[in-house]
Amino acid sequence: MxxxxxxxxxxxxxxxxxxxxxxxxxxxxxxxxxxxxxxxxxPEPILKRAAEALYQPENQRYGQFRGKQSFKAAIIDFYKRGYGVELEEENIALLYGTKSALVQFPMMFIEPGEGVYLPNPGYPDYAAGVELAKGVIYDLPLLAENGYLPDYDALDDEEQANARLMYLNYPSNPLGAVADRAFFDRTIERFKGTGTRIVHDFAYAPFSFEEKHPSILQSEGSLDCAIEIYSLSKGFNMSGFRSGFAVGNKEMINAINTYQDHTQTGMWGVVQEASTAALRHAGxxxxxxxxxxxxxxxxxxxxxxxxxxxxxxxxxxxxxxxxxxxxxxxxxxxxxxxxxxxxxxxxxxxxxxxxxxxxxxxxxxxxxxxxxxxxxxxxxxxxxxxxxxx
Structure with missing residues (x-):
């Protein structure tokens, strides 16, 4: 068929x-x-914890749909220590690889015909999610003369009125460009209170070579209109584990959790234990x-x-x-x-x-x-x- x-x-x-x-x-x-x-x-601490967790009976059965308290507590601690961001459990969704969430999120959040701004150049699979949601892709140009940051003043008025999401990705795949705290502050100030929500793909968070890369959630008002997608694949050498999480705006997070309630039966406990160990040894x-x-x-x-x-x-x-x-x-x-x-x-x-x-x-x-x-x-x-x- x-x-x-x-x-x-x-x-x-x-x-x-x-x-x-x-x-x-x-x-x-x-x-x-x-x-x-x-x-x-x-790294060895992650492998060791995964090996131990494999023999725990609780990890050989269905687990809690929305994840272990210990993993979510580790995420809360990681963002508090690393970025000074205060999160609650309602701000967290566990992800079975962050690519899935990045592609699926438009299907959870927009209606057919609504617009999504995608960075150009940007990660190719963002577009598939918009198309599967029957949304409209709006071009978000990243130009050298603007430091590969979007120029919001140049956006079309009609597109802005119809846009429901905007994807950002810093450090950038493929450009190697970064954004500073001031850029995220401007972004939140520009879009809070509008119909456009922000999805920041933070897959390369650890790889900022001049100074630590900021989280968009450090900007005032970000929890009103933005989520951040954090991957353990790159920074922790865990690409085969397929583990990550989304953090931020509670409505957006609830959309992810509700979708996964219907399509998943909870992340494997061994992966959660390994991921918890990763975050605790992040330093x-x-x-x-x-x-x-x-x-x-x-x-x-x-x-x-x-x-x-x-x-x-x-x-x-x-x-x-x-x-x-x-x-x-x-x-x-x-x-x-x-x-x-x-x-x-x-x-x-x-x-x-x-x-x-x-x-x-x-x-x-x-x-x-x-x-x-x-x-x-x-x-x-x-x-x-x-x-x-x-």
Whole structure:
């Protein structure tokens, strides 16, 4: 039996094919810079707690639909210690991987025909959620001249009147850009009391290399109109655990919890125990992860800029955003790199129309491989000679 027309109308996820490992490459060993899965092992305190929890009888049965008190208490403590944000249980929804919530949230919260602002460039799968909800995608341009922050004054009046959600993502995938507290303050001040609610994708929270990245919930009034989606996959090397949480506005959180009441039977207790251990050891784990990627960021950014290769400075996150040489677009340059250098990158076009002449590289490989990439790019640097902006 075929899938219905709505689902079949959604383009395939780019990352499904990117992670399939089926790409043909050149004569050198493949270096995969396409997928952002941190390369270190899950820290020992997390694994130890998961192993212990596996043998607890309570974790071998259905658990509480909305999660263990201990995990939610750890989230409350984590946000209090890390960001000075006071949360209650009604401000928390546990997530079976944050991608699911990011894609599903429009289906829980908007009516058909209502608008959702999505960052361009931005994470590709946001759009699938809006389309599945039969919503309307509104473009939220992220431009270099504005520090890759949206210019709210430039938004269309009719779109603003119909918009019910706006997605933000800092540190940014794919741009490596960050936002400061003043930006979030302006955002909350602009949209509180309007019909537009904010969803901040905080997947790369630990990866801010100049100063600690702020939570949008630190801004006054944020609990009236915003939620933040926090992933344990990246900072804690827990991508296989599929664990995260949403925190913030109680109405928005209740929508997630109500949806999951009907579609889930509660997060596996072992995952909750492992996640609780992760948050309790965050002070030891997250600085190591930040330092690792900060060094990689400096290594790659400084080397490529010295060669004259236009990479956007990586101020946060785990990705580099590179403008391709004249004569290429992202797709054709991806094919060129794969054929000539056995380097697999992500073309910019899945991230939106403003990504057509860009590629995204991931820093989630070892330093030895990154140095090999730098040497291979040295042989290509003349491609950018006398280049002009597209």
């Amino acid at each position: 075929k899938m219905n027309k709505l689902l079949s109308s959604i383009p395939d996820s780019y990352f499904k094919s990117a992670m399939a490992g089926e790409e043909a490459f050149g004569p050198l060993p493949l270096i995969n810079l396409a997928v952002g899965i941190p390369d270190a092992e899950t 030891d784990i997250l600085p190591v992860q930040k330092d690792t990627f900060s060094k990689r960021s400096r290594l790659v950014t400084e080397a490529l800029l010295e060669m004259g290769i236009p990479i956007n400075p990586i101020k946060g996150g785990i990705f580099g955003w590179i403008r391709v040489p004249e004569g290429f677009d992202g797709e054709t340059f991806k094919a060129y790199l794969l054929r000539e250098c056995s380097i697999l990158v992500t073309p910019g076009i899945p991230f939106g129309s403003r990504g057509k002449y860009y590629i995204r590289i991931s820093l989630a490989v070892g330093e030895v491989e990154l140095k090999e990439v730098i040497e291979l790019f040295k042989a290509l640097q003349n491609l950018w000679k006398n280049d002009i902006l597209h």
